[in-house]
Amino acid sequence: MAEVVLKNLVKTYTEGETVVHGINLTIQDGEFMVFVGPSGCAKSTTLRMIAGLEDITGGEVLIDGKVVNRLAPKDRGIAMVFQNYALYPHMTVFENMAFGLTLAKMDKVSIAARVREAAEKLEITNLLDRRPKDMSGGQRQRVAVGRAIVRKPAVFLFDEPLSNLDAKLRVSMRLRITQLHKELKQEGQNATMIYVTHDQVEAMTMGDRICVLNAGRIMQVDTPLNLYNKPANKFVAGFIGSPAMNLLEATLTEQDNRIGVILHNKWLALPEERANIVRQHVGKKVWLGLRPESIGNKNSMTCTPENTLRGVVKAVEQMGNEEFVYFAIGKEQYTARIQVEAAESLEFGSECDFGFDLQKAHIFDFETEQNIGLES
Numbered sequence: 341m342a343e344v345v346l347k348n349l350v351k352t353y354t355e356g357e358t359v360v361h362g363i364n365l366t367i368q369d370g371e372f373m374v375f376v377g378p379s380g381c382a383k384s385t386t387l388r389m390i391a392g393l394e395d396i397t398g399g400e401v402l403i404d405g406k407v408v409n410r411l412a413p414k415d416r417g418i419a420m421v422f423q424n425y426a427l428y429p430h431m432t433v434f435e436n437m438a439f440g441l442t443l444a445k446m447d448k449v450s451i452a453a454r455v456r457e458a459a460e461k462l463e464i465t466n467l468l469d470r471r472p473k474d475m476s477g478g479q480r481q482r483v484a485v486g487r488a489i490v491r492k493p494a495v496f497l498f499d500e501p502l503s504n505l506d507a508k509l510r511v512s513m514r515l516r517i518t519q520l521h522k523e524l525k526q527e528g529q530n531a532t533m534i535y536v537t538h539d540q541v542e543a544m545t546m547g548d549r550i551c552v553l554n555a556g557r558i559m560q561v562d563t564p565l566n567l568y569n570k571p572a573n574k575f576v577a578g579f580i581g582s583p584a585m586n587l588l589e590a591t592l593t594e595q596d597n598r599i600g601v602i603l604h605n606k607w608l609a610l611p612e613e614r615a616n617i618v619r620q621h622v623g624k625k626v627w628l629g630l631r632p633e634s635i636g637n638k639n640s641m642t643c644t645p646e647n648t649l650r651g652v653v654k655a656v657e658q659m660g661n662e663e664f665v666y667f668a669i670g671k672e673q674y675t676a677r678i679q680v681e682a683a684e685s686l687e688f689g690s691e692c693d694f695g696f697d698l699q700k701a702h703i704f705d706f707e708t709e710q711n712i713g714l715e716s
């Protein structure tokens with residue numbers, strides 16, 4: 341049970357390169373917080389500073405109200421699960437899971453009870469006598485999670501724990517970890533979990549809140565749905581969502597008292613409520629963000645001369661229930677996501693009219709890249 345607070349956290353490696361630039365973040369007691377961002381954005385470095393595996397250059401880490409900058413990892417009340425499992429190869433599963441408790445000089449009966457309880461939770465009771473080399477990757481990772489659980493830590497830290505597993509196992513393990521978080525809560529162990537991943541599907545499905553990082557800075561901290569529906573800036577808009585949001589250069593213009601954007605030399609009207617929010621920015625260059633599901637054909641949305649552009653189909657990916665249509669207008673490439681009932685049989689090189697649902701448009705300042713289309 342612990343709140344984790346990062347105050348102006350800075351990391352400079354000895355080579356002099358600052359990779360974490362003053363991060364401020366409060367992770368609430370019992371919260372499942374995901375750190376997500378592209379490779380090299382300092383997710384792991386930040387997590388390792390919380391764990392005590394990396395020196396802190398500046399700022400503070402507080403766990404349960406106490407500054408832990410100088411505490412050894414074992415004294416921080418944390419348990420960490422790594423991508424490579426980090427199991428002892430010469431020990432059985434039981435011994436691996438018991439190891440930390442033995443070091444902490446817990447009595448043997450209590451250790452056995454804790455290990456069995458955790459093994460049952462993770463359905464690995466039948467593996468307790470095996471050694472890591474005789475198990476699959478998924479089983480090893482369950483043991484690594486089990487080793488963390490037995491210690492009943494206040495804070496669980498996960499560093500890309502599912503990256504070495506195949507796609508199907510990743511899905512089942514991610515469910516298991518989120519269920520574990522809920523089960524522990526039910527049992528009164530309000531475990532705070534901090535989970536690092538570069539996989540936005542993991543981030544969206546697991547996190548109570550997600551902290552999106554880029555180049556050592558926080559871009560946005562919010563619930564999965566708010567990140568998707570109200571991205572604070574162009575970076576978050578482009579990072580969260582698959583296929584990625586279409587981001588188009590446009591200029592906000594006024595014609596006959598109505599506000600719209602000029603795209604490919606055509607004026608497209610913004611619906612009135614959207615127009616009112618960005619009225620003060622008329623004349624400015626902006627990034628117009630449209631999710632693939634906000635672009636469609638005449639069967640999937642209302643297409644009018646004021647929201648339609650003609651494009652050339654470059655590729656179609658069939659997903660079963662829907663298809664992703666990649667098309668070009670001039671040099672720009674766009675993605676539309678169309679439900680299979682509405683799909684036309686579009687072939688490479690064919691021309692089609694695509695409707696742009698500007699009611700759902702996200703609008704970002706061209707220079708600052710901040711979202712200027714949010715209702716205040």
Ligand SMILES: Nc1ncnc2c1ncn2[C@@H]1O[C@H](COP(=O)(O)OP(=O)(O)OP(=O)(O)O)[C@@H](O)[C@H]1O
Nearest residue numbers: 353354355359378379380381382383384385386538
């Ligand atoms: N020991 C080190 N010495 C110097 N630079 C380092 C060290 N470890 C990491 N870095 C640098 O710090 C930056 C952040 O690395 P970090 O591993 O935290 O990123 P990440 O977001 O976890 O990336 P990935 O998703 O690829 O694991 C990178 O530029 C990396 O090269």
